[in-house]
Amino acid sequence: MQLTLERPDYDFFLRGADGASALVNERKLERSFIISPRTLIENWPVTDVTALAPGDLQSLLELEPELILLGGGAAQAFPPPATMAACLSRGIGLETMINAAAARTFNVLASEGRRVVAGFVLRA
DSSP states (O other): OOOOOOOOSSSOOEEEEOSSOEEETTEEEOSOEEEOSSOEEOOOOOOOGGGOOGGGGHHHHTTOOSEEEEEOSSSOOOOOHHHHHHHHTTTOEEEEEOHHHHHHHHHHHHHTTOOEEEEEOOOO
16 A cells, blocks of 8 residues: 655644644644644743633734634633633634644644634643
């Protein structure tokens, strides 16, 4: 059987993520970041999803997503209701999950051509 490596038709993809690091393309990241299929924003100053303020979403919202994924680290965490309402009032879905699940979900949605943006919280 012949195997062929297929590259995605978008610029950034996640090879994996946990609570402390993520591998984006061939690059290891150890600080919180934002990713879309065409954009990578490093050093997102968020360290705790449970303290995420609506203003912390501005960089994600500027990428015009239809869905935002929040990777809260190694354990499930949820943002405050006001932060969730900031997305829902704009008609933008917001899903929170652990980083490993958010990485897999991001890749699936990006491969489908969806306008997905993800914020990953990493802690050293």
